[in-house]
Amino acid sequence: MKNHNLEVETQVLGNCISSKDIFLKVLDKGIEPEDFYSTNNQKLFYSLIECFSMKGTTDIITFYYFLEKHEVQRTYATNILTETINFSDITPYLNELLNLRMVRERIKFAKDIQSGVISTDEEIQRRLESIDFIKSKVGNDNTITTLDKVKIVDIYTMEKIPTGFKEIDDKLLGFVTGSLSIITGYNANGKSTLINQMCIAESISRGYKVFAYSPELTNSNLKSWLYPTIADADHFITKFYNGNKYKALGNVGIKYIDNWIKDKLFIYTDDSITSSEKQLMQDMNRLAQQGVKVFIIDNLMKIELEDERKDKLTAQKKFVNNLKNFARKYAAIVHLVAHLKKPEKGESKISKFDIAGSGDITNLADYVISISRVSKEDRDKNPILKDSVIKVMKDRIKGNGEFAVTLSYDTTRKRFYSNNLELNKEYGYINNLELVQVEMGENL
Structure with a gap:
């Protein structure tokens, strides 16, 4: 030694x-x-x-x-x-x-x-x-x-990546570089879609490279779910199944997104994905040194933390603190997905205290955001509600109190939106002013 x-x-x-x-x-x-x-x-x-x-x-x-x-x-x-x-x-x-x-x-x-x-x-x-x-x-x-030796921070001039949702960005302004955000929600309530749209597509469209760690999804699953979120409306084609008509992303769109995303989004190969905290942090450090600025960890429970057997809560606190120090060191943005505790019977509202594990997960975070699906019962009680609610439960940087926005969801485009501009936003994978003819047949 x-x-x-x-x-x-x-x-x-x-x-x-x-x-x-x-x-x-x-x-x-x-x-x-x-x-x-x-x-x-x-x-x-x-x-x-x-x-x-x-x-x-x-x-x-x-x-x-x-x-x-x-x-x-x-x-x-x-x-x-x-x-x-x-x-x-x-x-x-x-x-x-x-x-x-x-x-x-x-x-x-x-x-x-x-x-x-x-x-x-x-x-x-x-x-x-x-x-x-x-x-x-x-x-x-x-x-x-x-x-007297310290510079005053102006939130309006700091480097930020917007969420892509106007109602949120009007208050939040975007995720400041050097910050840690916690994203939570119950299963099948839209966490993965929100991450694809808010953290991956929006970041890449603004020139930032992204690393996505998602061990629960195969890379094919990730691609199948992410690409429709990114795709322009023109690249969806009509298909048929058992006489039923549906829309799906066509090969032209897939080819264009492949070419655009190849040097912008980084993932583990299916056969090399790690659950080791130490290995994950080493790989993140290497990617940060190569210019990656946005890091997505989905989710905390899939990582084997150092010393977790001795004290799980302390191990979680240490890991989250390491993520925050990492974000500051590289002026990066880290999005960590954390699961919620099992809800009380009849309880549907989410607070930051409902996140499973150490209370320091949210204490150390700069932002805490939840997403929840609106049920028929909720909509009957409050007709202004749309398909989902995104709630910002913590905003350390700007100091906002809790606030929420309600968004619609398009199942074909796999996008949340509050208006047609958000639904039809072009993320820039193709420059329509320089569109070239693609000699390629569609596989129906």
Whole structure:
């Protein structure tokens, strides 16, 4: 097991010598001489600390005196400087330094127990707390600032992806990048259709790449359900079954959407889909680095969470928090589908407290949205209701209270809509001004 990296140590020390600001950041991080594996590097870092505490500088000329005092050759520091690449953000190197220190401490801890050097419960606890303290520094910059250095956020100018529904976007304005949304609803109430339309089609039409994780659907199922949502009305054809007439998406439309979507929507192959939280997060990080901005996870219950057997609710909180940190890190939007608890008899209204699992699922989210089908009984009581109700139960970004909109549903187009503009919206998979003739027969 790798327990040190001299290249990382060189880059950290070189940046400390060449930049007082970076050296101060390293100190704020809580880096100590013992975090370095090389004895010479430990002495060099201690010399830097002593030089700065006594002289208020890391200037190389002043620093040389302290190097000699601790019996480190000047040429050693000079060679480090010549190999240094100056970074504006040294944090990843500091995190690696601390991670490697933890590896060394754990190895030493195991050996000391084996050899009998550690024999009491108190000493075991002390060593474990020491390792936990090192771990607490990873990812923590310990940075404190004042509000005069902070920019005011203007929700109206922030980067957002609209939902595509005017009545919702008039209030919500859209999903802000760097945010986490929770989407919920009972089975067969339209969650998948809403995701296809609001999260996939709308995002791709606005130039964003999307990753969709949906282990409950085969890729053929996903395609069969998504493509009609995307398709223009002109690309539906009439078909017959047992003498009955129905509309379906034709091959011309399928061919055009195939060509348009091939570099925009990413999914696992059917034989490689994972249920591992660790693997999923690794793949999401890789895709984010390749420019994917919208991530759909359908659904939370299909993922085998780390430490779930020990404490399911804590494992859910940790995973949702990781998703939120991921969204912020990459200025991405993460849509997580979460199931609802079994409803009380006769109860049909949904609140954010009805989501199954940890209460922190909704606490950590920026948006919480539900969809529910309108029953005949509901419509009899309230004739203005259409086919479905979408309720925004949380909007942390703009601060709206709960609000709901009622939408119609077209079974052929597989679209929710409140007006003809939404029903007939073109998502841009074909430019009608440059439409080419497609020599292709329809398979009826």
